[in-house]
Structure formats: C-alpha cells, structure tokens
Amino acid sequence: MTPPVSLPRLARPVGNDGLLALMRAIPFARLLGVGATLDDEGRVVAQMPFAEHLIGNPRLPALHGGTIGAFLEMTAIAQLIVDMAEPGIPKTIDITIDYLRSGRPRDTFARAIVAKHGRRVANVRVEAWQEDPTRPIATAHGHFMLPPPTEGEAPEA
Amino acid sequence: MSSDDTKPKLLGELIGDNKDMLLAPIPFSMAVGMEVVSVGPSRATLRLPWRDDLVGNPETGVLHGGIITALIDAACGSAVICALTRMTSIATLDLRIDYLRPATPGEAVLVDAECYRTTRSIAFVRALAHHGDRDDAIAHSVAAFMLGANRSPPVDRGVSGVKS
Numbered sequence: 001m002t003p004p005v006s007l008p009r010l011a012r013p014v015g016n017d018g019l020l021a022l023m024r025a026i027p028f029a030r031l032l033g034v035g036a037t038l039d040d041e042g043r044v045v046a047q048m049p050f051a052e053h054l055i056g057n058p059r060l061p062a063l064h065g066g067t068i069g070a071f072l073e074m075t076a077i078a079q080l081i082v083d084m085a086e087p088g089i090p091k092t093i094d095i096t097i098d099y100l101r102s103g104r105p106r107d108t109f110a111r112a113i114v115a116k117h118g119r120r121v122a123n124v125r126v127e128a129w130q131e132d133p134t135r136p137i138a139t140a141h142g143h144f145m146l147p148p149p150t151e152g153e154a155p156e157a
Numbered sequence: 158m159s160s161d162d163t164k165p166k167l168l169g170e171l172i173g174d175n176k177d178m179l180l181a182p183i184p185f186s187m188a189v190g191m192e193v194v195s196v197g198p199s200r201a202t203l204r205l206p207w208r209d210d211l212v213g214n215p216e217t218g219v220l221h222g223g224i225i226t227a228l229i230d231a232a233c234g235s236a237v238i239c240a241l242t243r244m245t246s247i248a249t250l251d252l253r254i255d256y257l258r259p260a261t262p263g264e265a266v267l268v269d270a271e272c273y274r275t276t277r278s279i280a281f282v283r284a285l286a287h288h289g290d291r292d293d294a295i296a297h298s299v300a301a302f303m304l305g306a307n308r309s310p311p312v313d314r315g316v317s318g319v320k321s
Contacts (some may be wrong), residue, residue, distance in 0.1 A: 005215050027212040028221035031189070053188035057246075064185035064247040065234075066227020073223045089214055092222040096253040137289075 007089070011115050014082045017043065022081065029074055032067060044082055046075040048108045057104065067142030068128060072097060072110055072140040076124040079112035080144055090122065090148025095142030103137050106130050120146055169198040169239025177236045186231050189224060193235065199272040201235035203228060206265045218262030225266065225286055226254055227295055232270035233282040233300045240272035240280060241304070248282070248306035254298045264288045266295060280303050 007025050010018040019036050023029045032054065036046040048054070048071045056064025073095055080090045110128040126140045172178070176193040179201065180186040189211060194202040205211075205228045213221030230252055237247050260266055269291070270284035279301060286296040 007214065007216060025215060026221070027210045028224055029216060031210045032223075053184050055184040056186075058182060058184060059246075064183065064227065064230070065252070066223070066230040067185055069226040069230060069252065070221065070223020073226065074221075090256075091259075093257050094253065094255045095226070096251060097220070097226070097249075098251045099249045102248065 001021050009087060010081070012085065013042070014038075019078065019082065022051065023074075023078070026074070028070070029060075032070060033073075034071060034074055036065055036075070038082065042082065043111060044075060044079045046071065046078060046110045048110075050106050050108075057102070060102060063105070063108070065097075065099055065103075068099070068103050068138045069095070069097045069140070071108060072126040072128055072138060073142065075110040075128075076112045076126045076140070076142060076144065079114060080117075080122055080124065080146070083117060084146065085116055086147055086150060090144040090146050093121065093143040093145055097138060097140045099138050104130055108137070109133070114155045115141075116154065118146070124148055165242040167239060168241050169196050169197045169200060169236075171201065172196050172239065179238060180231065185227070185232070189227065191228060191231055194267065196235065196239050199240035199275075201232055201234060201239050201270050203232040203235060203270070204265055205268075206310045207260075207263050212262075217259075220260040220262075220266065222254075222256060225256070226252070228266060228268050229254060229270070229284050229286060229296065229298045230300070232268035233272075233284050233298070234302065236270035236272040236282050237275075237280040237285070237302045237304070240275050245304055246306045248303045250279075250301040250303050252296070252298060252300040254296050256296050257294050260286075260295050261288055275304070280304055 008021045031082045054067045110127040116123040122144045128138045129136045176196045192204045194204045211224045268286045272282045275279040282300045284298040287294045
C-alpha cells in the first residue's frame with residue numbers, strides 16, 4: 001500500500017472522512033499509524049494505536065519520546081487544518097514538548113487547543129494521554145506558520 | 158598514577174567502535190533507519206537517511222517535522238549517555254525545537270548533540286540538525302533529561318555521603 005502522492009483537497013467544513021483521508025495521505029503519519037476523528041464540538045481527537053516499532057525503551061517498555069512528540073505535532077496541525085478557512089498545510093516554527101510520564105505500550109490519544117489563531121501565525125497547545133485523559137503523558141505548545149491567503153482574494157484590511 | 162586515571166572516563170570516551178550499541182536496542186530508531194555517525198565525551202552525532210515513508214508532505218517530499226523531533230530526541234539522549242560514567246536509565250523532561258528551514262528532500266539529516274552540563278539527576282543538552290553545513294541548519298534544539306529515571310539509582314558522581 002503506497003500513500004497517494006498528493007494531499008486531498010478538503011471540502012469545508014472538514015468532516016471525519018476528509019480528516020482521515022488527510023492523515024492517510026501523510027506518509028510519516030501512516031508509519032506511526034496515526035488516525036483522527038472529530039468530536040461533537042469539531043475538535044480533533046487523534047489516536048496512535050500501540051505498535052511494537054514505536055517502542056523506545058524495551059526494558060520498561062515505553063514508547064519512544066520522538067513518536068510522542070511527532071504525534072503531538074501532527075495533532076496540532078490537524079486541528080489547525082480543520083479550523084482554517086483556507087486550504088494548505090501549516091508549517092511548524094517551533095515546538096516545546098514536556099514529557100510528564102513514560103508512554104506505556106498501549107494506545108495514545110491527543111487533543112489540541114488553538115490558543116491564538118492569528119492571520120499568519122497560530123499558537124497551539126496539545127495534550128496526549130493514554131487510559132486516563134486527566135493524567136496526560138505529554139504536553140506540547142508550538143507556533144505554526146499559516147498558509148498565505150489564496151490568490152484573487154481581497155486582502156485583509 | 159597520572160591525573161587522567163583519577164577521573165573516571167565518560168561513556169563517550171569508552172564506547173569507541175561499539176557506538177552502534179546506543180541505538181541498536183531501540184526498536185523505533187531501528188524502524189526509521191537512524192545511524193550513529195560518531196560519539197565522543199558528552200557528544201553524539203546521528204544520521205537519518207531520507208526515506209519516502211518519513212515524509213510529511215507527499216507533494217514536496219519534505220521530511221515530517223516529527224521525524225526530525227524524533228532524531229533530535231535520540232541524538233540528545235545519546236549525548237547524555239556519552240556524558241555519564243556508567244549506564245543509567247534516562248528520560249526526556251522537555252525538548253524545544255526551532256525549525257529554521259525545511260529539510261531538503263532526498264538528503265540525509267545529521268544531528269550533532271552536546272550534553273553541556275550534568276548534575277546528579279539532570280542533564281542539559283543542545284543539538285543542531287543539518288545536511289552537513291552547520292551554518293545552514295534545519296533545526297536547533299535544547300533539551301533537559303532526568304538521570305536515573307524510572308526508579309533506577311541516580312548517578313554516582315563520586316561525592317561521598319550522597320549515595321542513595
């Protein structure tokens with residue numbers, strides 16, 4: 001199964017099918033097994049099902065910190081894409097990941113809050129958990145460059 | 158006895174030809190193709206060849222930021238091990254990454270990580286991701302690690318009376 005070579009052009013508002021099609025079109029998201037659905041409020045709930053190749057410490061065992069960081073970044077970008085009026089992929093400017101607990105060999109979930117959705121830059125906070133949403137295993141916050149407005153559109157005053 | 162003998166050697170000086178042991182036991186690092194290029198006292202350089210399943214945007218072929226994060230995390234962890242005098246369990250406390258420019262499609266990424274300070278329980282690390290030219294870096298990172306994580310004993314830094 002090879003991923004498509006282009007990203008799907010998502011209809012607005014973005015629905016569950018569009019969101020899943022997008023995640024499936026991102027090769028590294030496929031490698032991590034990351035999927036996403038929308039809850040009733042239109043918030044992205046991302047999932048990273050446990051897989052052996054995600055392990056970073058086989059002795060504990062624990063998930064690799066890098067897989068958790070990447071998962072948090074993907075969740076933030078997915079939430080921005082759902083929120084954006086414009087098509088395009090936001091680019092990460094910076095991200096800070098705080099690791100709170102070791103990731104156990106089980107499914108991981110994440111949700112993002114867009115603290116500020118500016119015209120060019122967005123600030124996003126993300127949280128990942130496993131069995132208990134009140135006991136996060138990692139949090140992140142980052143800045144993302146938003147895609148420029150599509151040509152032909154009236155510039156913002 | 159020379160003064161060199163009184164100071165315990167760092168793992169980064171002892172690892173030598175066994176540098177592959179830093180990543181070999183880590184399933185995720187093996188799954189994505191990370192390699193150890195070199196190690197030294199308190200430092201490590203890792204390399205990740207470009208692969209199409211590590212891409213973030215299939216239209217451009219640019220690597221996903223998340224795999225750069227993972228490579229930096231692995232390089233920082235390796236540098237911490239190289240700054241210790243004996244193996245202990247370590248855990249990332251936090252990691253900040255500034256993405257300076259996109260990685261060039263098709264090119265391997267190198268990460269130089271340096272553990273510039275260790276205390277009994279914490280290690281501080283900085284790292285730079287690039288394609289071979291450190292002046293044209295892809296990402297810059299700072300991280301803090303906990304030493305003796307997951308209930309393994311903290312690092313014995315040779316100070317009497319503080320052994321747990």
